[in-house]
Amino acid sequence: MNEPAIADKFAAFEELIPPLTDLNAPYREALSRGELILQRCKSCSSYQYPFESFCYECGSTELEHKISLGQGSIYSFVKVHQPYHSAFKPFIPYTVATIQLDEGPRLLCAMLELTTEVEIGDRVTPRIERITASESMLTYELEGS
Amino acid sequence: MKSLKQKYCIVGVGNTAYGKNPGISQIAHNVLAIRAALEDAGLSAQDLDGVLTKAPTSTFPMLWGPKIAEALRIQPKVTATLDQAGASNIGLIQYAISAIEMGQAEVIAISYGDNPRTGTRASYARPRGDDALAGLFGAPSSYAMVAKRHMHEYGTTNEQLANVAIAHRTHANMNPNAQFQELFTVDDYMSSRWVAEPFRLLDCCPVSDGGAAYIITTEEKAKELRALPVYIEGIGQAHPSWDFYRRPELATSGAKIAGKMAFESAGLQPTDVDFCEIYDCFTIVPLISLEEYGFVNKGEGGSFYEEQRTHIGGELPCNTSGGLLSETGMPGTQLVVEAVRQLRGEGENRQVKDAEVGLVSQQGGIMTTHATMLLSNQGVHQ
Structure with a gap:
């Protein structure tokens, strides 16, 4: 099997990969396959991210993983100009958005290499970028771009 | 209460x-x-x-x-x-x-x-755990996310944010212990560099x-x-608590509940307050605080500052020593110190005339916590 191609500019994000835990491993494996998964509570059907061992809504410990299309809209965003970390330097200014997922949870996500200005309310869709042979990162782009 | x-x-x-x-x-x-x-x-x-x-x-x-x-x-x-x-x-x-x-x-x-x-x-710009790959580092970006939402919901402008920074700097200019005392204009603000849009450098408090x-x-x-x-007249606390981007409402703070608690405990109204010392780590925070306390209607914090009603000599002087934005970026103790000096009449050339009741507003995290205190020098002017 051929190793997937990794663009140099994304390899630098390896340093920012958080430690692997029992909780985030399924999410990371899914992302590496090119899929986004969320947790869903078997008791109250709420979706949640980030992953925990219980449901924030009802407290149940019965949770399952569900593949998500990751679609949603921008709730708020900022355009970062400050080079806080070298991995993001090639993308400055880059956008970080609070994404309101259609399933309910909100998440923070980078929107890199945007070619048009974004606005609150814009529909967005995931763009998963490979960092290493086994790790990928979630980014977002405008729907239809 | x-x-x-x-x-x-x-x-x-x-x-x-x-x-x-x-x-x-x-x-x-x-x-x-x-x-x-x-x-x-x-x-x-x-x-x-x-x-x-x-x-x-x-x-x-x-x-x-x-x-x-x-x-x-x-x-x-x-x-x-x-x-x-x-x-x-x-x-x-x-x-x-x-x-x-x-x-x-x-x-x-x-x-x-x-x-x-x-x-x-080092702790000031640490990546936020699992969020590090989202590219959100440090407090300015997070508060900028709040500001962007406030602008979206209420039409708050960068010029209005500039006027918050300018009002507090105007007061710092009269405070020899302020870290930044040099006056600046809206044009100066507009030409200061972006940190995280909608924030420029002058929207952010210094490290002190x-x-x-x-x-x-x-x-x-x-x-x-x-x-x-x-005298400590009233204290209130309220803590929005959740990670900021997951809160149901982003352009709010704990000031509404904490303020109500403090005013009820003191038996006072916002109209009794002669001046405020408001936690202003970023320009958006005093706007939201004034709105949540009920000094102005929701969304009117920006125009209140733009009309210079928060200057010493105006109807509600705010951050008389320069606040976090200009006096010192320390997390709030100094706001209590300044309120006490004002109420003792020790404000020197920045003294608020006939100050009898002052409000101190503090918040922490990304508007994660909030506390409000009302102070007075009751009796002094009787």
């Missing part, structure tokens, strides 16, 4: 030099500020029954209160370190009042001191060394002391 009935007073305030202060350790900032506050009150360290503190932002040492007590050469009955970020310094007053009410203490020092300007400040402290005691004890007592 139970009334405090003016039973508790702030009887001494003190601070170290703000800004760049090399060679002064974190503990020295605390001890020097406490000793200055004791001197101000006419007390000595041996008079203290309690030492309460907020941990330095740049590091998070364990048992910090006892360490400060040791450095003061005392073994107090009451000591604690509170973790409410920028709202800790009012939360600690509440803890002090509890200790006095329980008969455990009569005189308590509260302090904060840190040296992130000349010491370490410094220490500040105050002494809390009973009204009876206060009457024996030389300084004009400043």
Whole structure:
């Protein structure tokens, strides 16, 4: 099997990969396959991210993983100009958005290499970028771009 | 809400030099500020029954209160370190009042001191755990996310944010201990560099060394002391708590509930307030705070600042010593110190005329915590 191609500019994000835990491993494996998964509570059907061992809504410990299309809209965003970390330097200014997922949870996500200005309310869709042979990162782009 | 009935007073305030202060350790900032506050009150360290503190932002040492007590050469009955970020310094007053009410203490020092300007400040821009890959580092980006949402919901503009920074700088210009005193215009603001849009550099408070402290005691004890007592009229707290981007509403804060609690406890209204000292780590925060407290309608904070109604001499002077934006970026203790000085008539050329009631607003995290305190010099002008 051929190793997937990794663009140099994304390899630098390896340093920012958080430690692997029992909780985030399924999410990371899914992302590496090119899929986004969320947790869903078997008791109250709420979706949640980030992953925990219980449901924030009802407290149940019965949770399952569900593949998500990751679609949603921008709730708020900022355009970062400050080079806080070298991995993001090639993308400055880059956008970080609070994404309101259609399933309910909100998440923070980078929107890199945007070619048009974004606005609150814009529909967005995931763009998963490979960092290493086994790790990928979630980014977002405008729907239809 | 139970009334405090003016039973508790702030009887001494003190601070170290703000800004760049090399060679002064974190503990020295605390001890020097406490000793200055004791001197101000006419007390000595041996008079203290309690030492309460907020941990330095740049590091998070364990048992910090006892360490400060040791450095003061005392073994107090009451000591604690509170973790409410920028709202800790009012939360600690509440803890002090509890200790006095329980008969455990009569005189308590509260302090904060840190040296992130000349010491370490690595913790200021640390990646936020699993969010590091999202590219969100440091407080400015997070508060900018709040500001963007406020602009979207209420039409708040960058010019209005500029006017917050300008109003507080105008006051810092009259404060020789302010870290930044040089005046600037809206054009200067507009040409300052972007940090995280919608924030430019001048929307952000500086990183500062410094220490500040105050002494809390009973009204009876206060009457024996030389300084004009400043009465604690009401305290309120409310904590939005959740990670900011997951909160149902982003362009709000705990000020609404904390403020209502403080006003009810004091038996006062927003119209009774002569000036405010508002936590202004970023320009958006005072706008939201004024709105949530009910000084202006929701969404009108920006125009209130733009019309210069918050200047000294205006209808509600805010951040009379320059606030976090200009006096010192320290997390809030200094706001209490300035409110006390105003109420004692020690504001020098920045004195708010006939100031009788002041509001101190503190919040921490990304508007994660909130505390409000109303102070007065009741009796002075009678």
